Amino acid sequence: MHYDIESFVDIAKTFLRHDQIITEKEGLSHFSYDATEIRSIPHVVVLPESTEEVSKIMRCAYDLEIPVTPQGGRTGLSGGAIPVVGGIVLSLVKMNRILEIDTKNLQIVVEPGVVAADLQGTLKGYNLFFPPDPSSTVESTIGGNVAENAGYTRAVKYGVTRDYILGLEAVLPDGTIINVGGHTVKNVTGYDLVALITGSEGTLAVITKIICKVLPMPRIRRTCIVYMDDLIGAGDFVVSIFEKGITPCAIELMDNYCINCVADYLPSGEALRRDAEVLVLVEIDGHHEVAIFDEAKDIIDLANKNRHTIESRLAKDEMEAEKFWRIRRDTLPALKAKGKDHLEADVVVPRYKLTFLIQAIKEIERSHIVKIATFGHAGDGNLHVTIQYRKGNFKETEDAYTVLEEVYKKTISMGGKLTGEHGVGITVKNYLNLQMSKEEIELMKRIKMAFDPKGLLNPKKVFPDHL
Amino acid sequence: MLKESIKNELERILGKENVLTSPEALKAYSYDGTTSWIREPDVVVFPTTAQQVSEIMKLANKEKIPVTPRGGGTNVSGGSVPWLGGIVLCTTKMNKILKIDKENLTATVEPGVVLQDLNIALAKEGLFFPPDPQSFLGATMGGIIAENAGGPACVKYGVTKQYVLGLEVVLPTGEIVNLGGRTIKNVVGYDLLHLFISSEGTLGVITRAELKLNPLPPAKKTTMAVYADVAMAGESVFRVLENGVIPDKIELLDNWVINRIEEMMPMGLPKDADAVLLFECDGIPEAVEKETEKIVDIVKKYGAVDVRIAKDMDEANKYWLARRAGFAAVFGKAKTVLAEDVTVPRGKIPDLIRKCKEVAKKYNVEIVVLGHAGDGNLHPSVLTDINNQDHYNRSVKAMDEIIEEAVNLGGVLSGEHGIGLEKQRFLKRQLDPVVIDMMKKIKALFDPNNIMNPGKIWE
Numbered sequence: 067m068h069y070d071i072e073s074f075v076d077i078a079k080t081f082l083r084h085d086q087i088i089t090e091k092e093g094l095s096h097f098s099y100d101a102t103e104i105r106s107i108p109h110v111v112v113l114p115e116s117t118e119e120v121s122k123i124m125r126c127a128y129d130l131e132i133p134v135t136p137q138g139g140r141t142g143l144s145g146g147a148i149p150v151v152g153g154i155v156l157s158l159v160k161m162n163r164i165l166e167i168d169t170k171n172l173q174i175v176v177e178p179g180v181v182a183a184d185l186q187g188t189l190k191g192y193n194l195f196f197p198p199d200p201s202s203t204v205e206s207t208i209g210g211n212v213a214e215n216a217g218y219t220r221a222v223k224y225g226v227t228r229d230y231i232l233g234l235e236a237v238l239p240d241g242t243i244i245n246v247g248g249h250t251v252k253n254v255t256g257y258d259l260v261a262l263i264t265g266s267e268g269t270l271a272v273i274t275k276i277i278c279k280v281l282p283m284p285r286i287r288r289t290c291i292v293y294m295d296d297l298i299g300a301g302d303f304v305v306s307i308f309e310k311g312i313t314p315c316a317i318e319l320m321d322n323y324c325i326n327c328v329a330d331y332l333p334s335g336e337a338l339r340r341d342a343e344v345l346v347l348v349e350i351d352g353h354h355e356v357a358i359f360d361e362a363k364d365i366i367d368l369a370n371k372n373r374h375t376i377e378s379r380l381a382k383d384e385m386e387a388e389k390f391w392r393i394r395r396d397t398l399p400a401l402k403a404k405g406k407d408h409l410e411a412d413v414v415v416p417r418y419k420l421t422f423l424i425q426a427i428k429e430i431e432r433s434h435i436v437k438i439a440t441f442g443h444a445g446d447g448n449l450h451v452t453i454q455y456r457k458g459n460f461k462e463t464e465d466a467y468t469v470l471e472e473v474y475k476k477t478i479s480m481g482g483k484l485t486g487e488h489g490v491g492i493t494v495k496n497y498l499n500l501q502m503s504k505e506e507i508e509l510m511k512r513i514k515m516a517f518d519p520k521g522l523l524n525p526k527k528v529f530p531d532h533l
Numbered sequence: 534m535l536k537e538s539i540k541n542e543l544e545r546i547l548g549k550e551n552v553l554t555s556p557e558a559l560k561a562y563s564y565d566g567t568t569s570w571i572r573e574p575d576v577v578v579f580p581t582t583a584q585q586v587s588e589i590m591k592l593a594n595k596e597k598i599p600v601t602p603r604g605g606g607t608n609v610s611g612g613s614v615p616w617l618g619g620i621v622l623c624t625t626k627m628n629k630i631l632k633i634d635k636e637n638l639t640a641t642v643e644p645g646v647v648l649q650d651l652n653i654a655l656a657k658e659g660l661f662f663p664p665d666p667q668s669f670l671g672a673t674m675g676g677i678i679a680e681n682a683g684g685p686a687c688v689k690y691g692v693t694k695q696y697v698l699g700l701e702v703v704l705p706t707g708e709i710v711n712l713g714g715r716t717i718k719n720v721v722g723y724d725l726l727h728l729f730i731s732s733e734g735t736l737g738v739i740t741r742a743e744l745k746l747n748p749l750p751p752a753k754k755t756t757m758a759v760y761a762d763v764a765m766a767g768e769s770v771f772r773v774l775e776n777g778v779i780p781d782k783i784e785l786l787d788n789w790v791i792n793r794i795e796e797m798m799p800m801g802l803p804k805d806a807d808a809v810l811l812f813e814c815d816g817i818p819e820a821v822e823k824e825t826e827k828i829v830d831i832v833k834k835y836g837a838v839d840v841r842i843a844k845d846m847d848e849a850n851k852y853w854l855a856r857r858a859g860f861a862a863v864f865g866k867a868k869t870v871l872a873e874d875v876t877v878p879r880g881k882i883p884d885l886i887r888k889c890k891e892v893a894k895k896y897n898v899e900i901v902v903l904g905h906a907g908d909g910n911l912h913p914s915v916l917t918d919i920n921n922q923d924h925y926n927r928s929v930k931a932m933d934e935i936i937e938e939a940v941n942l943g944g945v946l947s948g949e950h951g952i953g954l955e956k957q958r959f960l961k962r963q964l965d966p967v968v969i970d971m972m973k974k975i976k977a978l979f980d981p982n983n984i985m986n987p988g989k990i991w992e
Contacts, residue, residue: 168878222717248945250948252692253876255963256964258727258730261724262727282774282776282779283777309659311659353823353824354820357817361817481716485719502722513978516978
């Protein structure tokens with residue numbers, strides 16, 4: 067495809083500084099990838115510093131009919147920020163100011179390029195926190211988190227990103243600036259365009275300002291680790307916690323293979339129970355010491371009452387809690403250390419179905435040659451499935467993709483969804499037909515057309531290549 | 534007028550007993566919880582399945598007959614009034630709780646299930662549906678979702694949209710589609726689910742909903758704080774939250790409401806107080822105790838002249854009954870009530886209350902303030918009489934100024950009641966023309982013939 071990049075750059079130079087426009091090859095390559103292994107080099111990268119600049123860029127691209135891919139910290143896991151058809155990358159990393167921290171109303175206003183970890187750091191000084199923090203990466207930006215409606219470990223108690231977005235300023239593909247939502251938790255004036263733009267993966271509008279709800283920082287947390295010898299038993303344990311009226315802020319789970327990979331990987335790996343079928347990590351948080359300590363005790367009691375528990379421990383201090391978390395956080399690096407290529411799925415099922423899904427995946431694995439690792443958020447049913455194979459090996463590659471499709475089909479048959487927190491982007495789009503009816507995809511397409519009649523904003527994402 | 538052939542066709546789809554055209558029936562379905570918007574439909578129908586709803590919509594779409602979906606009819610913005618006549622599609626016979634899933638903390642319901650009935654069934658399982666519109670005795674789940682209803686408990690728990698995981702809906706063109714699902718996390722494609730929630734029945738008919746539930750908190754405690762100045766009560770609200778305490782409810786009653794309640798059912802409310810705040814904390818007993826202690830400290834520091842902690846459930850229930858009676862008191866005292874639903878950021882509550890007082894004086898009308906102070910959703914109400922032209926005109930002007938001020942304070946026209954018919958003329962004050970245009974485009978995509986609850990939201 068040929069785009070008139072030269073004209074675009076000429077016009078862009080009239081309102082952007084030199085260092086806000088990148089056209090040389092080495093510079094461009096930095097913006098060609100995200101956390102997936104997919105790559106595609108854009109023709110030009112622009113780094114606006116204000117909404118007005120974004121608007122002018124969009125208008126110019128619209129007139130010249132050049133595709134635009136919005137981009138933040140490039141930590142996405144579904145290829146959403148990759149400029150697959152080239153054109154313009156609109157990087158928002160320079161729009162990184164925290165504009166307002168309103169302690170009276172427990173809300174903040176930020177630009178999209180603010181790095182999530184920086185935001186948490188700043189909020190800490192006010193005794194506040196922004197719950198939807200996909201903390202796995204220190205680089206993820208708020209704009210990207212909103213565009214993907216990112217999830218995270220705390221979703222079980224605190225909900226997803228969407229639940230915290232009160233209002234947005236965004237730029238439409240033709241350069242029009244719009245404001246949707248507002249500064250209040252309750253707001254029913256017209257259609258919920260905030261929700262529509264949130265999670266639209268940068269295909270409807272470019273987010274330029276975000277009004278979010280924040281919460282007082284919980285003062286206390288307690289972390290428990292439980293090793294068990296049976297998957298379904300672990301699922302029952304999770305349910306028993308909720309039945310007790312306790313809503314933990316995280317319930318994480320890893321299968322036997324993940325436990326062993328981490329045991330191999332971590333210097334302190336010998337402390338892990340390699341014989342356990344499953345590891346469950348439970349964390350509770352709150353503002354009142356006595357209450358949280360009682361809940362922690364209840365959780366350990368519930369674990370010990372479960373006949374499948376091999377070992378249960380309550381972290382005695384923050385340092386030990388951090389050690390427990392390290393096991394979970396190092397799972398992906400530990401799997402990568404096995405030196406194989408990875409296909410990843412981000413499926414989600416109703417909470418109690420999670421361990422049944424893992425069991426079904428183990429069943430699938432038995433009749434295939436590739437290795438499958440499962441770990442994820444047991445509190446909300448979101449499971450990360452890692453299929454390990456070697457790209458060079460045709461048979462393994464073919465097998466890996468067959469397994470992926472089987473996992474998707476199994477998930478759907480259990481009332482689940484193809485992606486819980488990573489988004490459709492490029493990696494899931496061609497499986498969308500497994501999940502959605504033609505009518506629903508058609509409705510989405512019409513909405514895309516209403517926002518972006520020329521189809522220039524983040525093209526070739528979300529929608530399947532063939533209906 | 535409804536063509537005989539259409540009536541016959543509806544009777545074929547639904548059975549004679551589910552198609553009403555008598556004058557009494559048409560009158561009964563001509564209004565909602567507002568009293569100022571009345572329009573009779575040509576026919577009222579009661580489907581019992583999504584399939585029937587689909588057939589009705591296909592017929593209406595072909596014949597271009599307006600369809601107004603309706604649940605309990607308790608809404609307060611005119612949303613379920615059949616403004617252009619045609620068909621009222623009443624979902625009250627689709628009132629089954631299909632499933633309560635204790636393991637996943639979800640429930641599957643039909644749209645006609647009354648919230649109170651749902652919560653009674655859920656309580657047996659130790660669960661509840663947190664959003665609590667105060668019309669819960671009659672409000673149905675379909676309407677609650679279509680309006681994205683709120684209530685007092687939203688301070689802590691958030692609004693309806695946070696508790697809907699999936700919907701089965703019938704589009705204006707008759708297709709049955711499933712949006713969302715049964716999982717807390719779901720990022721497959723655009724969020725059509727949330728587009729539907731709060732669309733006030735203008736995009737389609739909800740025929741089934743998958744709800745997220747919470748476990749019932751084991752303990753609750755109510756505290757009443759008394760103020761000599763209503764604006765100081767407003768300040769206490771954000772001071773409490775700022776200090777890390779998030780009660781599930783913070784409600785405000787002003788002097789006028791307190792005195793009307795005392796007239797109706799004397800319960801020892803402080804009649805000379807300018808305002809009271811009612812706080813409720815819920816959760817595990819130890820936390821509830823601690824939070825209550827903290828509230829007492831904070832409100833004393835910020836101007837409460839008296840603080841009472843309800844000693845038991847009976848006393849607590851008495852206070853909450855008073856709160857609910859507040860609205861009845863307002864409506865009982867005037868021929869016409871302009872009850873607004875403006876919502877401002879919490880920190881601006883004192884400013885809004887001051888404005889209400891100022892405007893009341895300026896136009897010489899009575900303005901009552903009561904509502905969900907915890908989330909900035911006050912319901913300032915002007916007491917008037919639509920037959921007294923001069924008084925009514927002054928009241929309308931007063932209300933206009935309050936709405937203007939709310940928007941200037943960074944607030945919104947409507948926090949939980951919806952736009953419907955009542956607030957259409959204000960929509961442009963809050964939303965950009967471009968944004969309204971975008972909403973209209975979306976409406977046209979779903980409903981090319983504009984038959985689905987036409988005449989609502991925008992003029």
